[in-house]
Amino acid sequence: MDYFNYNKGRLFAEQVSVEEIADQVGTPVYIYSRATFKDHLRKIQQAYSQLETMVCYSVKACGNIHILRFMAEAGSGFDIVSGGELYRVLQVGGDPAKVVFAGVGKTDTEILEALDAGIGYFNIESEAELENLIRLAKGRSKRPKVALRVNPDIEYKTHAFLTTGIRETKFGVDIERAVKVFADYGKDPAVNICALHVHLGTGGKKIDPYVGAVKKILPLIERLRSEGHTVEALDLGGGYGADYESDTVPSAAQYAEGIVPLLKDKGLKLILEPGKSVCANAGIMLTQVLYVKRGGNKKFVITDAGMNDLIRPALYDAFHFIWPARVAEKFVPRQRVSDSRPDGAEVVDIVGPICEGADFFAKDRALPPVERGDLLAVFAAGAYGFSMSSNYNARGRAAEVLVDGRTSSVIRRRETYDDLVAPEK
Ligand SMILES: *Cc1c(COP(=O)(O)O)cnc(C)c1O
Numbered sequence: 001m002d003y004f005n006y007n008k009g010r011l012f013a014e015q016v017s018v019e020e021i022a023d024q025v026g027t028p029v030y031i032y033s034r035a036t037f038k039d040h041l042r043k044i045q046q047a048y049s050q051l052e053t054m055v056c057y058s059v060k061a062c063g064n065i066h067i068l069r070f071m072a073e074a075g076s077g078f079d080i081v082s083g084g085e086l087y088r089v090l091q092v093g094g095d096p097a098k099v100v101f102a103g104v105g106k107t108d109t110e111i112l113e114a115l116d117a118g119i120g121y122f123n124i125e126s127e128a129e130l131e132n133l134i135r136l137a138k139g140r141s142k143r144p145k146v147a148l149r150v151n152p153d154i155e156y157k158t159h160a161f162l163t164t165g166i167r168e169t170k171f172g173v174d175i176e177r178a179v180k181v182f183a184d185y186g187k188d189p190a191v192n193i194c195a196l197h198v199h200l201g202t203g204g205k206k207i208d209p210y211v212g213a214v215k216k217i218l219p220l221i222e223r224l225r226s227e228g229h230t231v232e233a234l235d236l237g238g239g240y241g242a243d244y245e246s247d248t249v250p251s252a253a254q255y256a257e258g259i260v261p262l263l264k265d266k267g268l269k270l271i272l273e274p275g276k277s278v279c280a281n282a283g284i285m286l287t288q289v290l291y292v293k294r295g296g297n298k299k300f301v302i303t304d305a306g307m308n309d310l311i312r313p314a315l316y317d318a319f320h321f322i323w324p325a326r327v328a329e330k331f332v333p334r335q336r337v338s339d340s341r342p343d344g345a346e347v348v349d350i351v352g353p354i355c356e357g358a359d360f361f362a363k364d365r366a367l368p369p370v371e372r373g374d375l376l377a378v379f380a381a382g383a384y385g386f387s388m389s390s391n392y393n394a395r396g397r398a399a400e401v402l403v404d405g406r407t408s409s410v411i412r413r414r415e416t417y418d419d420l421v422a423p424e425k
Contacts, residue, residue: 001243002185003033004379006332011325011377013403018286018325021408022375025399027288028305029414030386032062034404036068036282040252044274047256051263051270054120056100058238059085059381060276062283064242064400065412068092074152078121079238081153083110086117096120100147100235100271102199104129104171106188108136109260115140115257121147122272123197123235127181134190143347146194147235150178151412152201152216154209165401171199179227186229194230195271196221199237202276205249210236214262221268233413235271241247244380246320246335252277279359283382290353299348301370306352307359310378310385312360322350322362325375331368333376336379341366342374350376354393386412394420 003014003339011018013031019105044055054075059068063085068078077088077098089099101114102123113131114122124130124146137144137195137380149172170172173181178196185193198213213236221231238261263270287305294300314316321336331342352359361378385414389397401408 001246002036002282002380003039004036004377006227006327009327009329011407013284015406016403016408018284018377019375021401021403022286022288025401025410026414027286027375028303028309028398029286030283030381030398030400031286031408032064032067032279032283032382032400032402032411034402036382037067037071038070038074038205038276040278040282041071041076043252044272044278047070047073047252048270050260050261051268052274053270054098054233056098056273057278058273059088060387061275062279062385062387063088064386064402064411065092066409067279077271079275080119081105083113086114086119090117097159100197100273102149103301104272108132112140113140115144119144120140121195121197121233121235122191123147123149124193125149127173128180130191130193130289134185134188137190142168143190144190145408146191146193146196147180147233148173148181149197149219150175150200150220152200154199154212154216159263172197173283173371175216178220179223182224182229183227186227187225195233195235195269197229197235198281198311200239200274202239204239205241207250207255209256211258211262214259215387218262218266218423221266222283226267231268233269233271235273236278238273240274241379242276242383243336244280245321245337245380249277254416255335258334280380280383281356283380285381285385287376287378287379289370289372289376291372292348292370292388299346301348301350301367301376302350303350303376305361305378305398306354306393306395307356308354308390308395309352309382310361310397311388311390312381312384313361314356315388320361320381321379322367322376323379324368324370327368344368354395386398391415391418391420396420408418 055077058079081103151172174296287303399414400412
């Protein structure tokens with residue numbers, strides 16, 4: 001699952017004590033394990049090795065350039081959703097041909113930047129967007145490749161904000177419209193529509209929706225081909241599960257077992273856009289306990305990290321396993337699960353310092369007794385943790401540290417007060 005483990009009651013990221021990192025860098029801090037990133041990427045690459053596969057790591061999940069650099073070196077392409085993410089990829093020498101660009105609201109500037117960079121595929125979400133791409137591509141004398149985003153109307157059990165593959169969403173076009181889009185634009189000299197894109201959502205824990213989506217898309221591909229169109233690639237998007245609790249989601253190999261047999265010998269390149277399945281378990285957020293207080297029957301543990309640092313619990317009611325970075329041997333967690341209640345644990349709310357009811361990380365959660373100054377690790381915080389953080393309450397964003405074996409390096413320094421006001425001067 002990852003390389004964050006307790007040794008004699010002290011939490012380590014690979015071979016580095018997280019307490020030492022806190023001593024050097026302060027808190028809150030995101031700590032990433034390079035080996036975990038690379039492990040997850042390699043498992044995906046291996047699981048699909050029977051097909052021609054392009055793995056495009058989703059930059060928005062965790063896009064620090066130092067992370068993108070070693071991911072590119074390990075053969076990853078990138079799924080981007082903005083010009084800023086393209087800039088990040090280009091900064092580290094990522095191969096533009098292995099970049100896919102999704103998003104319902106690409107601006108002209110972003111499209112031109114992507115055309116100039118020569119990205120692999122524009123994932124197009126509507127006819128209006130396609131028309132605009134055609135106009136801009138003509139001006140640049142480029143013929144970009146287009147993957148049409150189709151939504152296969154597959155039910156995908158997750159938080160309501162996180163499903164994107166049903167009919168009534170702003171994402172993509174339905175299957176009948178897809179046929180028409182290919183008929184209208186399939187021969188267009190300014191763009192090369194030659195692929196289909198599906199992204200069902202995120203946060204699911206099952207393989208079935210992917211298998212169901214492929215089964216719905218394959219007849220569409222056959223139909224398009226029979227009408228004389230080229231379909232060279234199928235982009236299955238992201239949304240593969242991550243272990244927020246120990247061993248609760250299918251492995252890359254298990255997803256592949258469902259998907260690969262359907263796509264073998266179909267003459268299709270497979271594109272995958274994993275985000276959290278690569279990076280969620282590769283990061284923790286370390287925060288310090290500021291105060292412990294009682295309110296009515298409740299005990300609150302107030303931390304120096306807030307919802308501006310990690311918004312997933314507030315936004316999605318997301319579960320993160322939270323545990324002290326140093327514990328007595330009897331409290332070393334065997335498994336990171338929501339119902340872990342070891343003898344001697346207290347039930348508490350773990351909350352941030354921000355004046356919002358939503359500023360919490362866990363409610364009614366069992367935790368070994370902690371006091372002011374103790375460090376808490378928020379596990380599986382690598383995905384949509386730092387990347388969704390903000391300066392709300394004029395709080396500088398946290399530092400990011402990358403661990404590689406015995407060494408750790410600051411890959412993003414903590415923001416200062418000067419950083420906060422610099423754009424206003
Ligand atoms: C966000 C996103 C992803 C990554 O999703 P995960 O759940 O992190 O795997 C992939 N593709 C697209 C189009 C996305 O918007």
